Amino acid sequence: MTMLEPQTTAVPAPHPSIVSEPYWDGLRRHELMFQRCGACNGITHTPSPVCAHCLAEDLTWERSAGTGTIYSWTMVWRPQTPAFEVPYCPVIVDVDEGWQILSNLIGIDTDDVAVGLRVAVEFHPIADGFVLPYFRPVEGGRP
Amino acid sequence: MPRHTSHPFHDVCIVGIHNTEQARVLEGHDSRSITRAAGYGAVADAGLTMRDIDGIVGQTGSDLLYEARIGPIWRSMSGLGIPALLDAIGAITNGLATTVLIAAGSAGIYTDRASTAPWTRPAHEFVAPFGMFTAAEFALIARRHMEMYGTTAEALATVAATIRNNGHVHPDAVYRGRGPFTVQDVLDSRMVADPFHLLDCSMTAEGGCALVLTTAERARDLAHDPVYVLGGNTDHFGPAYQHPPAWDLGGNVRPDLVAGTVGRRAAEMSFAMCGLGPDDVDVCEFYDPFSFEIIRQFEAFGFCGPGEGGDFVLDGNIGPGERFPVTTDGGLMSFSHGGAVVQLLQRVIRGVQQLRHECVTMQVLDAEVAMCSGGGAGALFNDVLLLGRTHP
Numbered sequence: 378m379t380m381l382e383p384q385t386t387a388v389p390a391p392h393p394s395i396v397s398e399p400y401w402d403g404l405r406r407h408e409l410m411f412q413r414c415g416a417c418n419g420i421t422h423t424p425s426p427v428c429a430h431c432l433a434e435d436l437t438w439e440r441s442a443g444t445g446t447i448y449s450w451t452m453v454w455r456p457q458t459p460a461f462e463v464p465y466c467p468v469i470v471d472v473d474e475g476w477q478i479l480s481n482l483i484g485i486d487t488d489d490v491a492v493g494l495r496v497a498v499e500f501h502p503i504a505d506g507f508v509l510p511y512f513r514p515v516e517g518g519r520p
Numbered sequence: 521m522p523r524h525t526s527h528p529f530h531d532v533c534i535v536g537i538h539n540t541e542q543a544r545v546l547e548g549h550d551s552r553s554i555t556r557a558a559g560y561g562a563v564a565d566a567g568l569t570m571r572d573i574d575g576i577v578g579q580t581g582s583d584l585l586y587e588a589r590i591g592p593i594w595r596s597m598s599g600l601g602i603p604a605l606l607d608a609i610g611a612i613t614n615g616l617a618t619t620v621l622i623a624a625g626s627a628g629i630y631t632d633r634a635s636t637a638p639w640t641r642p643a644h645e646f647v648a649p650f651g652m653f654t655a656a657e658f659a660l661i662a663r664r665h666m667e668m669y670g671t672t673a674e675a676l677a678t679v680a681a682t683i684r685n686n687g688h689v690h691p692d693a694v695y696r697g698r699g700p701f702t703v704q705d706v707l708d709s710r711m712v713a714d715p716f717h718l719l720d721c722s723m724t725a726e727g728g729c730a731l732v733l734t735t736a737e738r739a740r741d742l743a744h745d746p747v748y749v750l751g752g753n754t755d756h757f758g759p760a761y762q763h764p765p766a767w768d769l770g771g772n773v774r775p776d777l778v779a780g781t782v783g784r785r786a787a788e789m790s791f792a793m794c795g796l797g798p799d800d801v802d803v804c805e806f807y808d809p810f811s812f813e814i815i816r817q818f819e820a821f822g823f824c825g826p827g828e829g830g831d832f833v834l835d836g837n838i839g840p841g842e843r844f845p846v847t848t849d850g851g852l853m854s855f856s857h858g859g860a861v862v863q864l865l866q867r868v869i870r871g872v873q874q875l876r877h878e879c880v881t882m883q884v885l886d887a888e889v890a891m892c893s894g895g896g897a898g899a900l901f902n903d904v905l906l907l908g909r910t911h912p
Contacts (some may be wrong), residue, residue, distance in 0.1 A: 451660055452711070
């Protein structure tokens with residue numbers, strides 16, 4: 378049993394592209410942003426110049442409620458680099474608006490992680506002024 | 521074996537193969553020197569000289585071309601693996617080249633042992649900050665399958681023990697003599713990225729390998745019985761290790777084919793090229809970056825139904841002497857994982873050895889058809905190549 382904590386600020390900072398800059402800017406404001414299509418209403422993530430559903434170049438940024446459900450998870454005990462403290466828990470979250478995000482799960486014992494767990498986004502600063510979206514279980518969120 | 525389908529690929533043969541020494545660290549070598557050793561080895565195996573080569577594949581392969589001053593010849597920029605063979609096969613069938621050398625080698629690249637190997641952790645904004653590397657990427661795929669179908673850690677460990685035991689007895693495997701391994705040994709090894717224990721994961725190593733391909737007509741005069749290309753293709757969903765590796769990642773064109781089933785389309789098209797199916801395959805030289813990928817490929821390639829891969833590997837199908845022996849030299853887990861791309865060719869080399877009936881260990885009796893693969897769902901691609909001992 379080990380409680381999953383946020384990483385320290387030493388983890389590698391992202392290198393945004395011109396397409397993804399608004400996403401990282403949103404995180405600095407503690408807002409989780411995604412792209413919605415003006416033509417078909419579909420959602421696209423990771424950030425893209427075109428809608429993943431209808432290919433329209435009519436995407437606008439929208440703020441997510443930041444809640445979702447664990448779709449898949451792994452528990453890492455051999456770190457990618459020494460910048461990471463183990464264990465840490467990469468997850469794919471089904472975000473409630475209908476998109477998926479890769480993140481790390483925090484605030485739960487390693488033995489209690491499960492697909493179906495209800496989670497909410499939580500913002501943590503790292504190096505170079507970036508903010509990462511982590512996810513934490515919500516009250517009564519057991520599957 | 522009924523074969524009623526003709527395809528231009530059938531007029532191309534693999535006539536030369538070579539694996540250099542493989543080791544955790546190859547003292548005295550760099551990538552260029554070990555690639556050279558591999559390339560010259562394969563050319564010699566074919567009974568040819570470098571002057572017979574009029575096509576070459578790969579960056580380090582291009583160094584060979586320059587060193588030997590055999591230009592001007594055809595060259596592909598393919599990133600190696602089965603796509604390199606498909607490039608070479610296409611060039612030969614189209615008349616761009618007659619005899620093509622595919623050479624790969626890697627040494628001296630992985631030196632910072634406090635981190636995972638550099639090729640496992642490409643820096644990308646949506647994965648690097650979350651500590652992702654290949655084991656975690658493939659674990660997210662495996663976990664989803666376990667959740668959907670009840671696939672067990674024991675099934676994964678059965679794959680790992682089987683392949684590692686194949687390598688244990690192989691005289692040239694990096695991990696020769698390290699076993700034998702039981703399923704419990706795998707389950708007892710330390711956890712790397714749940715559900716993958718250390719022994720569920722491929723190794724890191726250094727080494728080189730190479731192949732020579734030519735026309736079936738030319739092949740008749742060469743040193744070894746030729747091995748024929750029966751079919752092949754590749755499935756890709758986009759760049760590896762940048763986007764969430766979700767089992768259900770799908771496309772707008774074929775919504776029935778998702779990342780979790782990547783390789784199905786390539787396998788179906790490969791089988792259609794030669795009028796064969798999974799039941800015609802004698803040996804499965806599948807790519808084994810992580811134990812679960814073998815289970816997934818048996819499903820994707822049509823050897824069993826969706827969700828049945830766990831039971832398939834537990835039911836005595838994949839071991840020595842069983843119906844579908846898998847990754848018979850020990851694969852990426854035990855034979856070698858010689859850098860970023862070398863191992864992507866070695867499943868094909870082992871398939872050729874099986875069809876030449878020259879394997880020192882784990883030779884599949886009377887093997888006629890080999891299925892070789894590369895890649896996996898965690899990397900959003902899967903390549904397939906079907907080889908035969910006789911012309912279709």
